[in-house]
Amino acid sequence: MRLTLGDFERAARTRLDPGIWDFLAGGAGEERTLAANAEAFDRLWLRPRVLRGTTAPPETATTILGRSWDAPLGVAPMGYHTLAHPLGELATVRGTAAAARLPVVISTFAGRTVEELAAVGGGPLWLQVYCLRDRAMTRRLIGRAEDAGFEALVLTVDAPHLGRRLRDLRNGFRLPEGMVPANLEGHDFSSPAAHASTQFAPALDWSVVDWLRSVSALPILLKGILTDDDAARAVESGADGVFVSNHGGRQLDGVPATLDVLPEIVAAVAGRVPVLLDGGVRRGRDVLAALALGADAVLVGRPVLHGLAVDADRGVTDVLNILLAELTDAMGLAGLGDLADIGPETVRRDRP
Numbered sequence: 546m547r548l549t550l551g552d553f554e555r556a557a558r559t560r561l562d563p564g565i566w567d568f569l570a571g572g573a574g575e576e577r578t579l580a581a582n583a584e585a586f587d588r589l590w591l592r593p594r595v596l597r598g599t600t601a602p603p604e605t606a607t608t609i610l611g612r613s614w615d616a617p618l619g620v621a622p623m624g625y626h627t628l629a630h631p632l633g634e635l636a637t638v639r640g641t642a643a644a645a646r647l648p649v650v651i652s653t654f655a656g657r658t659v660e661e662l663a664a665v666g667g668g669p670l671w672l673q674v675y676c677l678r679d680r681a682m683t684r685r686l687i688g689r690a691e692d693a694g695f696e697a698l699v700l701t702v703d704a705p706h707l708g709r710r711l712r713d714l715r716n717g718f719r720l721p722e723g724m725v726p727a728n729l730e731g732h733d734f735s736s737p738a739a740h741a742s743t744q745f746a747p748a749l750d751w752s753v754v755d756w757l758r759s760v761s762a763l764p765i766l767l768k769g770i771l772t773d774d775d776a777a778r779a780v781e782s783g784a785d786g787v788f789v790s791n792h793g794g795r796q797l798d799g800v801p802a803t804l805d806v807l808p809e810i811v812a813a814v815a816g817r818v819p820v821l822l823d824g825g826v827r828r829g830r831d832v833l834a835a836l837a838l839g840a841d842a843v844l845v846g847r848p849v850l851h852g853l854a855v856d857a858d859r860g861v862t863d864v865l866n867i868l869l870a871e872l873t874d875a876m877g878l879a880g881l882g883d884l885a886d887i888g889p890e891t892v893r894r895d896r897p
């Protein structure tokens with residue numbers, strides 16, 4: 546019986562080729578940041594309140610960028626879900642829709658087309674954008690997603706090139722024969738790191754937000770913000786939201802856990818735009834902890850691929866349902882009737 550996201554992780558590992566497993570699971574360098582993301586959640590403890598007359602079950606619905614979500618939870622952008630299951634993002638979007646109305650962020654390197662994903666229906670779809678040297682190709686992708694009904698753009702700003710992922714270097718990782726990004730054309734994509742170093746736009750600066758604004762009417766969120774200065778700059782540049790993310794420890798090893806930098810970013814943003822967080826969210830109580838420290842919502846990455854590898858769309862549904870059940874369980878036991886009841890007083894940092 547699989548009751549936790551850890552159970553899905555262990556089951557997925559036995560099903561995947563070791564090189565693919567390393568690509569999905571691994572981080573950059575010594576994987577300090579990858580480990581820190583998870584550890585940060587374990588340093589927080591909950592402060593439950595009792596006898597509050599809280600009605601059950603707790604209400605988890607929220608509104609982000611004018612759209613209602615069933616819970617403050619979404620699927621982070623990850624390239625090539627087809628590495629975990631041949632149906633790829635199609636199964637992810639179906640599986641998410643079967644769990645709840647939650648957003649899925651589709652990577653620039655998705656293995657399925659934006660049109661077929663939009664046709665599934667379900668919660669909001671957002672497009673993650675890597676700004677390529679070939680701006681015309683980037684622009685075509687954005688236009689197709691917008692036409693298909695995608696609702697926001699998530700520009701990844703922490704990846705001028707891909708981080709040094711030692712597992713992939715040691716394994717000589719290449720995509721399986723025939724696997725290509727379904728929404729891009731014309732490049733050699735076989736080595737993700739080599740492709741990024743030759744094809745990602747070099748020397749991007751804040752004017753890229755203006756460029757995105759000039760090519761699309763969709764809200765623009767910046768993903769990969771880790772300091773208060775950059776968070777403030779993002780808002781001043783007109784971003785409609787920020788993602789506190791270290792790319793799941795896959796980019797600059799040695800940056801802090803996202804949970805640890807969240808408070809300074811929340812302070813800098815000061816409620817002007819939504820703050821989302823990803824990295825190491827593995828339990829309902831992790832969602833609660835991030836919300837207590839000021840996140841509006843969290844996104845979950847690798848566990849969705851584990852669900853996909855184990856049981857296609859049903860595995861994705863199961864993984865998300867576990868997180869949702871754990872969240873309502875924790876809220877109920879902590880005396881929290883809805884998300885507005887969650888605040889800094891919900892957690893403590895020291896060990897009791």
Ligand SMILES: Cc1cc2nc3c(=O)[nH]c(=O)nc-3n(C[C@H](O)[C@H](O)[C@H](O)COP(=O)(O)O)c2cc1C
Pocket residue numbers: 568569570582621622623624652653654673701768790791792793794795823824825826844845846847848
């Ligand atoms: C296999 C894999 C592929 C990823 N691909 C992308 C991508 O294409 N674009 C992007 O912005 N982030 C990408 N990410 C980072 C995720 O969006 C997210 O920041 C991270 O996985 C969250 O951490 P978690 O896996 O611990 O939940 C990828 C992560 C993984 C594990």
